[in-house]
Amino acid sequence: MATSATQDHISVNRSGKGAAPGASDSSLPLVEETHRVAPQDARRLSKLFFERLSVLEEGTAEYQYARNTLIEMNLSLVRYVARRFRSRGQEMEDILQVGTIGLIKAIDRFDVLLENEFTTFAIPYITGEIKRFFRDTTWSVHVPRRLQELRVDLARAREELEERGIPEPSVADYAAHLELGEDEVIEGLVACNGYDAGSIDRPIEAGGGDKQQTGLVADLIGDEDPALALAEDLQALKPHLAQLDDRERTLLELRFGAEMTQSEIGKELGLSQMHVSRLLSGAYATLRSRLLAET
The missing domain is CATH 1.20.120.1810 (Four Helix Bundle (Hemerythrin (Met), subunit A))
Structure with missing residues (x-):
C-alpha cells in the first residue's frame, strides 16, 4: 500500500x-x-x-x-x-x-x-x-578530450595544494603533485583558457560597495595607432633626408611640413609648378630607392 x-x-x-x-x-x-x-x-x-x-x-x-x-x-x-x-x-x-x-x-x-x-x-x-x-x-574553444579531463585534474590539484599551504601553485608544483611532465601541465593550463570566454561587451564595474558601470571591456582593448607607423617611417627616412641637397629638403619641408600646394611652392621659390613637380618626383624616387635598398 x-x-x-x-x-x-x-x-x-x-x-x-x-x-x-x-x-x-x-x-x-x-x-x-x-x-x-x-x-x-x-x-x-x-x-x-x-x-x-x-x-x-x-x-x-x-x-x-x-x-x-x-x-x-x-x-x-x-x-x-x-x-x-x-x-x-x-x-x-x-x-x-x-x-x-x-x-x-x-x-x-x-x-x-x-x-x-x-x-x-x-x-x-x-x-x-x-x-x-x-x-x-560548454567549452568556448574546442580542445582534445584529454586536455578537458586534465583541466579537472588541475582544478582538483589546486584545491589540494591550497590546503597544503600553496595558494598559488607553480607549474613545478602541479607536475610533482600529478606526476606529469611540466610541458604537459603547461599545455593543460593553456587549454583551461578555452573553457570560458567573456563577452567584450560586458560592463566594467567600479570597485567598492556601490558598483557602477564605468564602460565596456571592449574599451580596454588596444587598437593599431596609425600615427605609430608614421613615426616609424619618419625615423627610417631621417638618415636619407640628410643626404638630400638643400633645395630638395626645402621642397619637402614646404610640401609636407607647411602643407603647401605645388603652385604655392612655385610662387614661394620663383619656380614653375611643372619644375616643382619634377623636383619633388626626383626627391621621392631617391628616398624610395634608398629605403628599398635597406629592406
Missing part, C-alpha cells in the same frame, strides 16, 4: 477501473500527480512498473504509460544529481533536461531480472549525461 502522503494520488486497477488509457488488461496502478509521489513510494512503484514493462510489447499504449510514469516518478533523481552542478554557470533548466535524457536511457536499459536497485543503476547514467554535456558543449 502507498503511504498516506501519496495514497490519494495512486489508484490500483481492479476490474478494469483506473486502467491506463488504451490498456485492455492493465495490472498497473494509475498514478496521478507523479511529481508528488514520495521517494520511498517511487522506489516501490518503480519495481512494479519495471516488472510489468519487461513483459509488455513495446509500442502499445500500456507500455508507453508504464515507461512515461517511470520517467515522471523518478525525476527527483535528476533534480538530486543536477544540484551538484548548480555552480557551473549553466541554466539549471538545461542541466535538468540533459539529466532527464540520462534517466530515460537508464530506464530503457534497466534489467529488472538482475535485481539491482534502480536508483543505484540510474544515478551514474544521469551524472554521465550531465558531465558529457559540460564536456562537449
